[in-house]
Amino acid sequence: MVDTLEELLDSLVFEGYALYPYTPGSTKNATPTPFGILYPPAYARTLATAFDHLELRCELHAPPDAVLAAEVRFLSPEGERHRAQAQRVDQPGGMLGALTHGPMAKQVLVPCKDGPGLTVGLCLSARVIDSGSDRHEVTLMVENRTAMHRVGHLDRSGALAFSLLSTHPILRVSGGRFISPFERAYDSVNTFPVLATPADDVIIGATIMLPDHPQIAPESRGSLFDGTEIEEALLLHLQALSDGERAEIAGQDPALRAALVRAATATPADLAALHGRVSLRDRQTDEPPTEPPGLSDPSVGEQSVEVGGRSFARGSRVRLRPGVDADLQARMLEGRTATIERIMTAYDGCIHLGVTIDGDPGQALMRESGRLLYFFPPEVEVIDP
Numbered sequence: 126m127v128d129t130l131e132e133l134l135d136s137l138v139f140e141g142y143a144l145y146p147y148t149p150g151s152t153k154n155a156t157p158t159p160f161g162i163l164y165p166p167a168y169a170r171t172l173a174t175a176f177d178h179l180e181l182r183c184e185l186h187a188p189p190d191a192v193l194a195a196e197v198r199f200l201s202p203e204g205e206r207h208r209a210q211a212q213r214v215d216q217p218g219g220m221l222g223a224l225t226h227g228p229m230a231k232q233v234l235v236p237c238k239d240g241p242g243l244t245v246g247l248c249l250s251a252r253v254i255d256s257g258s259d260r261h262e263v264t265l266m267v268e269n270r271t272a273m274h275r276v277g278h279l280d281r282s283g284a285l286a287f288s289l290l291s292t293h294p295i296l297r298v299s300g301g302r303f304i305s306p307f308e309r310a311y312d313s314v315n316t317f318p319v320l321a322t323p324a325d326d327v328i329i330g331a332t333i334m335l336p337d338h339p340q341i342a343p344e345s346r347g348s349l350f351d352g353t354e355i356e357e358a359l360l361l362h363l364q365a366l367s368d369g370e371r372a373e374i375a376g377q378d379p380a381l382r383a384a385l386v387r388a389a390t391a392t393p394a395d396l397a398a399l400h401g402r403v404s405l406r407d408r409q410t411d412e413p414p415t416e417p418p419g420l421s422d423p424s425v426g427e428q429s430v431e432v433g434g435r436s437f438a439r440g441s442r443v444r445l446r447p448g449v450d451a452d453l454q455a456r457m458l459e460g461r462t463a464t465i466e467r468i469m470t471a472y473d474g475c476i477h478l479g480v481t482i483d484g485d486p487g488q489a490l491m492r493e494s495g496r497l498l499y500f501f502p503p504e505v506e507v508i509d510p
Contacts, residue, residue: 129340130321135211135348136341137331138198138291139380142350143207145362147381148373154207156282159200159291161316161332163269168284175284178268181294181318181330182311184254185261187301189222194297195249197267200290203238208378209290210238216247221261221301224251232270243289244270259301262311265294265330292316294330303328305337344398346387350380357399363388427468432476432502441465443480443505451504458482458498462508466497476502 141159144151161179169177185193195216200209212235219229228250235243246268254260271287273279294316296303302325306318316330320337331339349359363385366374374385429438437443444462447455467479479497481488491497 130327132341133321133339134198134293134295134329137329138200138211138293139348139350140291140333142200142209142291143381144351145349145354145359146366146370147363147377147384148370149206149377150373157200157202157207157209157285157288157290159332161199161290161292162285163199163267163289163292163315164284165269165271165273165287167273168279168281168287169269176315177270178266179292179294179315179330180313181265181267181296181316181328182313183263183296183306183318183328184304184309184311185221185251185263185296185298185301186259186304187221187261187298188259189220189225191221191298191300192218193221193224193249193251193263193301194218194299195247195265196295196297197245197247197289197292198295199292201235201237201243202286202288202290212243212289214245214247216249216265218297218299219249221251221298224249224263225253225261240286242271243287244272245289246270263296265296267292267294291332293332295321296328298326302326307337342402344395344402346391346395346399347384349384349388357396360388360391360396360399364391425467426479427470430468430470430476435502435507437465437468437476437478437502437505437507439465439468441507442483442509443478443507445480445500445504446506447500447504455498455500455504463498463505464488466492467495469499478502478505480505 144153144158147154163179164175164177166177169175197214199212201212203210214233214235216229216231228248230246230248232244232246235245237243248266251261251263254262269289273287303320305320313330316332317334318328318330319335319339321327321329321339323338345356346360349356351359371385375382429436442462442464444460445458447459462483463480464483465478465480469477469479471477477499478501479499481491481497485491
């Protein structure tokens, strides 16, 4: 049976491992490309946008005897270009009550194929939010403590060799449940925590923003490492590669060779399944949907507005005077008269005038269908108030 959580973690950790077209000569694969990078401290100190640590903070509802464990998954650079190796560091479980009196911390040396290895620190702590309640704020800090030498001329490419790539902290609880970070927002650093299991007993600090309970679609053919792209398109692109490009990819690491095989063996039915899916979650019925009572029509807009001492009303006629920075379609209507059909106010208070063009054979159709042209008040002259 497939462990869906492990499948999800594997996909997330390898996100950005290599990018299309996956060939060794591709510039975008010259260095590792994942998000969630923990740089060595000596390099991180030189840039405000570089981090040598992350902090996952969240709320946990659990009694003092609940057991809380932590781990971190990441990639360690291996050899040249984008190649990397999956790594895992565990923080064994401890009782939540004990964590409120003092953190659990550890430091490990993660051996790497090239170089002296990476020094990783983990610190797990908890505090009671309300005295006498089971509400706790939990913090997991992951640090890259790898020492570097000769950092004076080190650029990003060089620093990546001493970095944790695609770093994903994970918290697990036995005897409690985590609260969605979207409901209880805490100031996590360099990570985006989400609930990961139906029982809400696992939380993942993702490197990209995800919804709670993220899932891999059952139609997926497997990781292509470029999951922020559309899998169907990637498979088609891989199938369209030349024989020479395929040979280049096959000469790289096994993970890319396996992706190439998955693309080559994808059938038309597999691709059709990736094209889209509609899931009916509610009770199925042949009856058409009904509008909830009291629902306001967001398309109605305003009857009239005043902007800069000028009044605009629905049904008024105006002459269009688009500015030089307007798009070409609007500028082609310079001097034409139009009728204001709708007045909309945007979230920022900006007024948009929806008009139809007078004399246009399709004016009535545009009015009835709501296919209006929109202008700002300074772009029109009022003819009829």
